[in-house]
Amino acid sequence: MRSWLQQSKIEILRNVRNRRFFVFSLLLPVGFYLLYVHLLGAHKQIGGTTWATYYMMSMATFSVVGAGLNGLSSRIAFERTQGWLRLVQTTPLSSIHYVTTKIVANLLMNMAEVVVLFLVGGAVEHVQLTAVQWILSGLWIAFGGLAFIVLGILIGQIAGMDASQVIASAAYFILSITGGLWFPLNSLPPLMQHVATYMPTYHLAHVAWQLVSGKSPSFADFAVLLCYFVVFTALALWVTARRRDVRAA
Amino acid sequence: MESAIVLDGVSKRYGDKWAVRDVSAVIEAGTIVALLGPNGAGKTTAMSLMLGLARPTRGSVRILGGNPVKPATRRRMGVMLQQVSLPAKVQVRELIDLFCSYYEQPLDAKLLLEMADLAPLARKEAVKLSGGQQRRLQFALAMAGNPQVLFLDEPTVGMDVSARRGFWEHLRAIAGHEGRTIVLTTHHMEEADSIADRVLLMQDGQIMVDGGVEEVKLRAGNRYVSFLAGPTVTTSDVFALPAVHDVTWSGRHVRITTHQPDTVLRAIITHHLDAKHFEISQGQLEDAFLSLMHRSDVDGSDSFGSNAFGSKTEG
Incomplete structure (x- = not known):
């Protein structure tokens, strides 16, 4: 337990001290949020709520997706290829600890990002929600981000140090744009709207959008996101097992 | 006396190449063993097998009677590897605390900092240390669990001459404690000569020479x-x-x-x-090895020239 806490602490510190994290997970989403709310008008109605509220959910999701993808992929690739993982493997630390502390640290960062976005939305753009809406949508986005944490781990397992950073950044922007996080779906052409329904980003945000407009999320949102989570996890486990075989061959 | 390390008919194959072939050795507790040999001789593979980072294709490896892949065994081992990049954005003290947390009865973090001569740099970011300082930090990490068996793979790479001397003096001081066993590789023969009780010379995946330092020098007759x-x-x-x-x-x-x-x-x-x-x-270990290896190397290829021990990596 002590090692688990210590390991989590280090992982969190490494996130907090990382400049990339601030740029991608906080500056970018907050900047986008303030910019687009001012360009389109905070009180404009969309999907049964105000644009300021709707886009706060979009950007909180965008932030969480970025933290999962960018935070872990390059770090795992680095530790895997530069000898650190080998050294850790000679210690009593179990591989389960190694992975779970990284995941937990990332989930905590997700919560922090959501809080920051919500604070900006509430304080600057005067977004008003019920306590239940704030809490449920916040927790959902932070924990729903697990799928992207696992995707980040998967990228770090497959790609080398430089490649993983490029792949993670590319995935971050492509998934965010096609999932309707940057621009609301109804402003996109029909083909894009159709594509979005297959994107994990869309479903993560859609649950939050539904919650804040007083509607109930659909079963499909949970099902699609769960599918992605299961596939990413299975792939990550498979790659890890396969790599161990190769080394042992 | 309890055997610290037992290698029993250990072989390791990568693809169609045997990196280690039928190696058997028993290392008693409290011994300082130097694992030596030219590049590609199988030292790194032998080390990986003892650390449980690779599984033997045949044979078995026992560390303190246990399997090195088991956490229970690893709690009693300390390891310093070659070519390890420290993680960024983590301070020296934080890394030491982290490693201490992996073990049930760790050494005191302050003691480890002093041992590695890094006390004034405790709050420095680990990756910003010099090469020699990073090696000393890695030594502290290896000592974190107060290990009974300590593995040191080229521990003095990146250290200057005086740092190297200081390192070995330190190591000798801590070595005798509670029958600690040390397995090390180095390409500085004079270091192995001065610290080791026993040498294992590997060539082509096999142990060519196994004996006490004096015995090996004697056998070489130089x-x-x-x-x-x-x-x-x-x-x-x-x-x-x-x-x-x-x-x-x-x-x-x-x-x-x-x-x-x-x-x-x-x-x-x-x-x-x-x-x-x-x-x-009284004979130099390096000369002894060159002559012993020449004897076993019938066609006398020049691969055992002065460069044979000169590089720090091997396949």
């Missing part, structure tokens, strides 16, 4: 006494001395090859041989 002979000294005078194997002259300079340089020297004095400018060698 000990000598040389001196400048006076005009009255003849070859037969020299051969009249005990334990003389061979005599070579160059001008008035005599070089006696022997297994017992001390005996020869004593006899020269007691025989009142007209000799001065004595030079005596």
Whole structure:
């Protein structure tokens, strides 16, 4: 337990001290949020709520997706290829600890990002929600981000140090744009709207959008996101097992 | 006495190449063993097998009676590897605390900092340390769990001469504690010579030589006494001395090859041989290895030249 806490602490510190994290997970989403709310008008109605509220959910999701993808992929690739993982493997630390502390640290960062976005939305753009809406949508986005944490781990397992950073950044922007996080779906052409329904980003945000407009999320949102989570996890486990075989061959 | 490490018929195959072939060795607790050999001899693979980072294709590896892949065994091991990049954005002290948390009875973090001579740098970001300082930090990490078996893979790479000397002095000081066993690789023969009790020389995935440092030097037979002979000294005078194997002259300079340089020297004095400018060698480990390997290397390829130990990596 002590090692688990210590390991989590280090992982969190490494996130907090990382400049990339601030740029991608906080500056970018907050900047986008303030910019687009001012360009389109905070009180404009969309999907049964105000644009300021709707886009706060979009950007909180965008932030969480970025933290999962960018935070872990390059770090795992680095530790895997530069000898650190080998050294850790000679210690009593179990591989389960190694992975779970990284995941937990990332989930905590997700919560922090959501809080920051919500604070900006509430304080600057005067977004008003019920306590239940704030809490449920916040927790959902932070924990729903697990799928992207696992995707980040998967990228770090497959790609080398430089490649993983490029792949993670590319995935971050492509998934965010096609999932309707940057621009609301109804402003996109029909083909894009159709594509979005297959994107994990869309479903993560859609649950939050539904919650804040007083509607109930659909079963499909949970099902699609769960599918992605299961596939990413299975792939990550498979790659890890396969790599161990190769080394042992 | 408990055996710290037991290798029983261990072989390891990568693809169709045998990196380690049928290696057996028993290392008693409290021994300092140097694992030596030219690049590609299988040292790194042997080390990986002992650390549980690779599984043997055949045979078994036991560390303190347990399997090295098991956490229970790893709690009693400390490891310093080559070519490990420290993680960014983490301070020296934080890394030490982290490693201490992996073990049930860790050493005190302050003690580890002092041991590694890093106390004033405790709050520095680990990756910003110099190469030598990073090696010392990795040594502290290896010592975090107060291990009974310590593995050091090229521990002095990146250290300057005085740092190297300091490192070995330190190591000798902590080595004797509670029967700690140390397995190390190094390409500085004089380091192995000065610290190890026993040497294992590997070549082509096998152990070619296994013995105490003195024994290995003795077996190589490269000990000598040389001196400048006076005009009255003849070859037969020299051969009249005990334990003389061979005599070579160059001008008035005599070089006696022997297994017992001390005996020869004593006899020269007691025989009142007209000799001065004595030079005596008990043999260097490096020379011993080169000669032993040449003997086993029938076609005499030049792969065991001065460069054989000169590089820090191997396949």
